[in-house]
Every structure is written in structure tokens, then in C-alpha cells.
Amino acid sequence: xxxxxxxxxxxxxxxxxxxxxxxxxxxxxxxxxxxxxxxxxxxxxxxxxxxxxxxxxxxxxxxxxxxxxxxxxxxxxxxxxxxxxxxxxxxxxxxxxxxxxxxxxxxxxxxxxxxxxxxxxxxxxxxxxxxxxxxxxxxxxxxxxxxxxxxxxxxxxxxxxxxxxxxxxxxxxxxxxxxxxxxxxxxxxxxxxxxxxxxxxxxxxxxxxxxxxxxxxxxxxxxxxxxxxxxxxxxxxxxxxxxxxxxxxxxxxxxxxxxxxxxxxxxxxxxxxxxxxxxxxxxxxxxxxxxxxxxxxxxxxxxxxxxxxxxxxxxxxxxxxxxxxxxxxxxxxxxxxx
Amino acid sequence: xxxxxxxxxxxxxxxxxxxxxxxxxxxxxxxxxxxxxxxxxxxxxxxxxxxxxxxxxxxxxxxxxxxxxxxxxxxxxx
Numbered sequence: 001x002x003x004x005x006x007x008x009x010x011x012x013x014x015x016x017x018x019x020x021x022x023x024x025x026x027x028x029x030x031x032x033x034x035x036x037x038x039x040x041x042x043x044x045x046x047x048x049x050x051x052x053x054x055x056x057x058x059x060x061x062x063x064x065x066x067x068x069x070x071x072x073x074x075x076x077x078x079x080x081x082x083x084x085x086x087x088x089x090x091x092x093x094x095x096x097x098x099x100x101x102x103x104x105x106x107x108x109x110x111x112x113x114x115x116x117x118x119x120x121x122x123x124x125x126x127x128x129x130x131x132x133x134x135x136x137x138x139x140x141x142x143x144x145x146x147x148x149x150x151x152x153x154x155x156x157x158x159x160x161x162x163x164x165x166x167x168x169x170x171x172x173x174x175x176x177x178x179x180x181x182x183x184x185x186x187x188x189x190x191x192x193x194x195x196x197x198x199x200x201x202x203x204x205x206x207x208x209x210x211x212x213x214x215x216x217x218x219x220x221x222x223x224x225x226x227x228x229x230x231x232x233x234x235x236x237x238x239x240x241x242x243x244x245x246x247x248x249x250x251x252x253x254x255x256x257x258x259x260x261x262x263x264x265x266x267x268x269x270x271x272x273x274x275x276x277x278x279x280x281x282x283x284x285x286x287x288x289x290x291x292x293x294x295x296x297x298x299x300x301x302x303x304x305x306x307x308x309x310x311x312x313x314x315x316x317x318x319x320x321x322x323x324x325x326x327x328x329x330x331x332x333x334x335x336x337x338x
Numbered sequence: 339x340x341x342x343x344x345x346x347x348x349x350x351x352x353x354x355x356x357x358x359x360x361x362x363x364x365x366x367x368x369x370x371x372x373x374x375x376x377x378x379x380x381x382x383x384x385x386x387x388x389x390x391x392x393x394x395x396x397x398x399x400x401x402x403x404x405x406x407x408x409x410x411x412x413x414x415x416x
Contacts, residue, residue: 106354114400173378182377244397248390275395276382279353283408 004060006202008053013046019053019078027068033077041089042313045330047082048213052205054079055220059147060201083221090218093313094305097298105290105300106283109234112304113241118312119319122246125253129322134257135195136328137250137318139204140212144219145188145266146201149174151223152236158229163292166284167233170240170277184273187266194263197333207329211310211317218310222303230296233289234303237281242308243274350383354408357382357395366393 008024011017015034022031038044056062057070069075101108125137149171159167176182189199198204222232251267261268290297321328348362360366360381366374374393382395386404389396 110355110400169380173380177378241400244395245401248396271396272382272391272394273378275357275397276359276378276380278397279356279359279382280380283353 004201005063006056006060006205007063008065009049009205011046012049015046015050015082016053019050022074023053023062023065023069027066028072028074031072031074031078033081036082036085038085041085042093042214042310043210045210047085048210048217049205051079051082051086051217051221052213054082055217055224056202058220058224059150086214086217086221090306090310091302093309094302097301101301102290102294102297104287105297106287108301109237109241109282109286109304112301112308113238116242116308116312118308118315121315121318122249122253124319126249126256129253129257131257132333133318133322133328134253135197135333138192138195138197139207139329139333140314140318142188142192142197142199142204143208143212143216146185146199148184148188150185151219152232154223155229155232155236158226159233159289161292163233163285163288166280166288167236170236170280170285173273173277182269184266184269187269191263191266194259204329207331207333209317209328209330211314215310215314218306228299228303230289230293230299231303231306233281233286233296234300234305235307237278237286237300238304238307240274240277240281244271244278247271247274352385352406352408355405356399357385359383 008020009016011020015036018031018034022029036044036047036050038047041047053062054075057065057067057075061067097108101111121137125134129137152167153171155167156164156171172178174184176184176186180186192199219232219235222228222235247267247270251264251271254264254267286300290300318328327333346362348360348364351359351361353359360383361379366376366381366383368374384392384395384399385406386399386402388398388402388404390398
């Protein structure tokens with residue numbers, strides 16, 4: 001299988017126009033530091049897509065874009081100008097940890113995920129979502145699931161001893177335990193193919209709205225900054241701790257809609273896998289990191305809260321669109337011929 | 339603990355308010371000796387009793403508010 005290669009999506013405003021125009025030229029030239037004044041950075045289509053593509057340089061080749069752009073100082077300065085309002089908007093949603101919570105990060109994580117602020121999208125999917133809504137949900141998730149586990153792997157060189165071993169225990173399983181066919185991103189691609197969707201990495205970027213891109217940008221942002229290793233670990237812990245039960249429901253939704261095991265395998269696998277991962281991530285990884293590096297303990301809890309808030313906003317976007325009888329994507333999926 | 343301090347072939351760890359994690363060289367089998375196929379190196383066994391895929395954990399402990407420490411519980415006082 002070939003490596004990742006995506007096309008530049010269509011621009012959505014002045015930030016993406018400037019970025020994509022520069023990326024078509026020689027690395028480092030033609031890109032000014034922007035001043036992205038946005039009243040709502042998390043919902044800003046232009047800002048989120050610009051940040052997403054700036055980050056994608058670290059994950060994938062982009063057609064007709066010189067790979068040296070990845071570490072071009074001009075690109076990094078451009079990116080930082082977008083990260084600042086993004087970071088501030090996330091901090092506004094996720095309150096900082098309280099001192100008492102830091103006594104046991106594992107206990108605090110359990111309380112945080114028990115108070116998940118989002119609507120139960122998985123419950124809605126399980127009992128009443130239409131086939132079209134299910135396909136849309138999968139297309140949204142493809143932005144992350146086709147590179148599942150990759151951003152959290154950036155924590156590996158930044159952790160030591162017990163927390164590093166705990167992270168690797170989770171990641172080894174995410175990557176299929178040494179078997180490429182069992183890799184979770186591969187299982188997700190099979191689900192997409194089974195639903196008649198295109199599993200090519202990046203295929204649907206033009207359809208993904210800001211709340212979806214923001215959820216992926218959040219983990220990439222944590223992943224690329226060593227100083228946010230606590231938040232990256234908290235993000236992974238909360239992700240794993242809120243996974244088993246929703247994935248069972250998504251699997252049930254697909255079964256209700258008449259799909260077979262080749263489509264539900266990804267979800268069924270996650271029920272079992274994440275029941276293992278959540279304990280390791282909460283206690284050995286997050287708890288272990290808080291014990292080893294108490295100075296990042298508060299950021300662990302911040303990362304967990306940030307994930308839940310950004311995911312809640314994404315889930316509300318889907319539910320609101322569907323309630324209004326509209327597509328939750330920027331443009332509807334072309335119906336698959338029967 | 340064996341006197342020679344050699345590492346055990348498998349370990350079973352109860353996680354706080356969660357499942358038993360089993361690591362190492364083990365098989366899970368029913369009373370008739372039929373092996374339950376496990377595909378991952380570390381598995382989680384249900385400890386709350388409410389999983390819908392017992393003996394494996396499916397995360398249900400979080401829904402029912404299952405509470406148990408990792409260490410052994412003391413005898414309750416009368």
C-alpha cells in the first residue's frame with residue numbers, strides 16, 4: 001500500500017487562500033503571519049481548515065506541495081498565529097484543574113468522564129439515526145480514525161519509564177499488535193468500504209465542517225508540542241474512557257440498519273480493546289505521569305476536559321443539523337447507487 | 339512470591355473501580371476446557387459482574403457506578 005497523499009482542499013477564506021497559494025510555491029516564500037481575529041475560532045471554517053492543512057504536512061504528502069514546507073519557519077509562524085486563538089478558545093471551554101483533583105489524577109479522570117458535557121450521539125445513532133446520518137457520522141470520524149493513534153504516538157519520546165511503557169501497551173494494540181490487518185485505522189477503512197464510502201486518507205476533507213476539523217486539530221496541537229504532553233496524555237485517557245460504551249452503540253446502530261460484521265468489526269473490536277485501554281490509560285499512563293512529573297498533572301486533566309468539550313461541540317453540531325433536516329457535512333454525500 | 343524471585347508467567351491486576359487486567363502467558367477456558375480465543379496481549383476480565391460479554395470487560399462498570407479498590411479490601415467491621 002502506498003503512503004499517504006492528499007490533495008489541497010478548496011480554500012474557505014483569506015487564511016486558506018493565502019496558505020494554499022503559498023504552498024503551491026517554493027518552501028518559505030510568500031506566506032505572511034496572519035492576524036486571524038475570529039469571534040469563534042472553534043467554529044471558524046477558514047481558521048480550522050488552515051490549521052488542519054498546516055498540521056497535515058506532518059502526517060501526509062500533499063500533491064504539488066514541497067515536503068520541506070513542513071519545517072519552514074514561515075509555515076511555523078503562520079501556524080502559531082492560528083494556534084494562539086485556537087488554544088485560547090479551548091481554554092475558555094475547559095476550566096483549569098482544581099488543586100484537590102491533583103491528589104489522584106485517576107479518580108479525577110473518572111469523575112470528569114462521568115460528567116461528559118456532550119449529548120449522547122451514540123444513543124441517538126443506536127435507536128433512531130437514518131442510514132444517511134450513519135454514513136455522515138462515519139465520514140466525520142474518518143478525519144481522525146484513518147490516522148487513529150498517530151497523534152498520541154508523539155508522546156512516546158517525551159515520556160519515560162512507567163508512563164512510556166503504559167502508552168506503548170495501548171499503542172501496540174491500536175496498531176494491531178504487530179499485524180497490519182488488525183490495525184484500528186485499517187479496520188475503520190474496512191468499515192468505510194463496507195458502507196460504500198471512499199476510505200482513501202483525506203478524501204472527504206472538503207466536506208468536513210469546522211467542529212470536526214477542530215477535534216482533530218486539538219489532538220495534533222497537543223501532540224506537536226512537548227510542553228502539552230500532559231494534555232496529550234489526558235486526551236488519550238479520556239478518549240479511551242469514553243469509548244467502549246459508545247462503540248457498542250455504534251455497532252448496534254449499524255446492525256439495526258442491516259450491516260454485517262465486516263462493517264461492525266471496527267466498533268466491536270473497540271468495545272473489547274478500549275475496556276483494556278481505559279484502565280491502563282487512566283491509571284498507569286495518566287496517573288503514572290502525574291506521579292513522575294507533578295508539574296504536568298493539571299494539564300492532564302485539562303486535556304481530558306478539552307477533548308470532552310470539543311467533542312461535545314462536534315456532537316451538538318451533528319444533532320442540530322439533523323434536527324433541522326439538514327446535512328451535518330458542508331455538502332451532502334452523493335447517494336451510492338443501489 | 340517464589341523464593342527464587344523469578345518473574346511470574348502471568349499477572350492479574352485489579353484496577354480501581356474497573357476490571358482485572360491479565361498480562362503474560364495465560365489461557366482463558368471454560369469449565370469444559372474450551373479455550374476462549376483472545377487476540378490481544380493484555381485482556382480485561384469483568385469484575386463488576388454486569389458486562390454483556392463476560393468474562394471480558396465491556397466498560398459497563400462505569401454505567402453502574404461500580405466501586406472497588408485495586409488493593410485487597412479489608413474485612414468489613416460488624
